[in-house]
Amino acid sequence: MFQKNVTLGIAPIGWTNDDLPDLGGHIPFEQCVSEMALAGYTGTEIGNKYPKDPDVLREALQLRGLDVASAWFSAFLVHERDQTEADFRAHCAFLQAMGAKVVVVSEQTNSIQQMDAPLFEAKPTYTEGEWESVVSGLHSLGAIANEVGLSLVYHHHMGTCIQTAAEVDELMKRTDPSLVSLLYDTGHLVCSGEDELAVLDAHIERIKHVHLKDVRAEVIAETKSQGLAFLPAVREGIFTVPGDGSIDFTPVFERLSAARYEGWLLVEAEQDPARANPLAYAQKARQYIREKTGL
Numbered sequence: 001m002f003q004k005n006v007t008l009g010i011a012p013i014g015w016t017n018d019d020l021p022d023l024g025g026h027i028p029f030e031q032c033v034s035e036m037a038l039a040g041y042t043g044t045e046i047g048n049k050y051p052k053d054p055d056v057l058r059e060a061l062q063l064r065g066l067d068v069a070s071a072w073f074s075a076f077l078v079h080e081r082d083q084t085e086a087d088f089r090a091h092c093a094f095l096q097a098m099g100a101k102v103v104v105v106s107e108q109t110n111s112i113q114q115m116d117a118p119l120f121e122a123k124p125t126y127t128e129g130e131w132e133s134v135v136s137g138l139h140s141l142g143a144i145a146n147e148v149g150l151s152l153v154y155h156h157h158m159g160t161c162i163q164t165a166a167e168v169d170e171l172m173k174r175t176d177p178s179l180v181s182l183l184y185d186t187g188h189l190v191c192s193g194e195d196e197l198a199v200l201d202a203h204i205e206r207i208k209h210v211h212l213k214d215v216r217a218e219v220i221a222e223t224k225s226q227g228l229a230f231l232p233a234v235r236e237g238i239f240t241v242p243g244d245g246s247i248d249f250t251p252v253f254e255r256l257s258a259a260r261y262e263g264w265l266l267v268e269a270e271q272d273p274a275r276a277n278p279l280a281y282a283q284k285a286r287q288y289i290r291e292k293t294g295l
């Protein structure tokens with residue numbers, strides 16, 4: 001299906017969750033990256049347990065045939081723009097040293113992602129002034145990324161002000177395509193109640209990175225009915241790997257392939273490794289993607 005320049009990676013968040021350190025806190029870095037390779041992936045995003053020294057990390061990954069796809073960056077552009085830009089420069093320098101081509105950015109102003117607030121009822125929004133600060137800040141971060149050969153890919157996310165299809169549309173409308181591209185995360189869109197294929201169709205030319213995340217529909221319903229916050233919903237298993245949840249990825253793959261998407265397809269499924277063995281779920285996703293795409 002995919003012709004060329006599409007590579008398959010997996011995020012460490014199924015082994016160890018940086019936002020919930022007790023989930024997989026006991027799993028060493030070496031086990032995580034070895035199991036990624038064993039399951040048949042050739043790339044990874046970077047988690048907190050990864051060595052901070054680029055040479056040490058490069059050697060550990062090369063031993064296992066893994067490349068670095070990217071790493072998450074939390075921006076605070078509304079109130080802490082100078083600090084955000086300084087931190088972002090260092091983050092980009094590290095990714096450049098690791099050979100990445102994209103940098104994942106999420107604006108965290110007003111975010112309830114880490115808070116004890118009901119995920120659906122407490123969803124935040126931006127004022128017009130906040131939108132303007134975020135857009136101008138993202139343009140500045142995009143220019144910093146471009147200076148070192150990286151593309152900024154914006155991560156829409158549950159519990160943030162850029163979560164819904166309308167908010168993604170607004171971000172894409174307000175931003176310069178040469179400075180801000182889009183990360184397409186299936187799980188976050190479906191969890192939010194969006195039509196994930198409509199978002200894909202609308203913005204396929206801006207998408208430079210893909211997170212393949214599946215959802216458990218019954219846990220989304222429970223999150224709504226019980227007013228769960230984001231992190232407790234993750235503990236409950238709101239997300240899982242492609243092939244295990246309720247999203248049909250066939251049309252997602254078909255559309256990306258038809259648009260000649262080039263870049264990473266990154267399996268990303270944060271769940272409790274004590275309930276969902278990370279190697280077993282990595283293998284399950286790998287098999288599903290092979291069947292659907294031939295990759």
Ligand SMILES: O=C1C[C@@H](O)[C@H](O)[C@@H](O)C1=O
Pocket residue numbers: 013019072155185188211268270
């Ligand atoms: O890309 C992601 C990074 C995580 O830290 C985040 O919480 C997760 O949901 C996600 O999609």
Ligand SMILES: [Co+2]
Pocket residue numbers: 155185211213268
């Ligand atoms: Co994601």
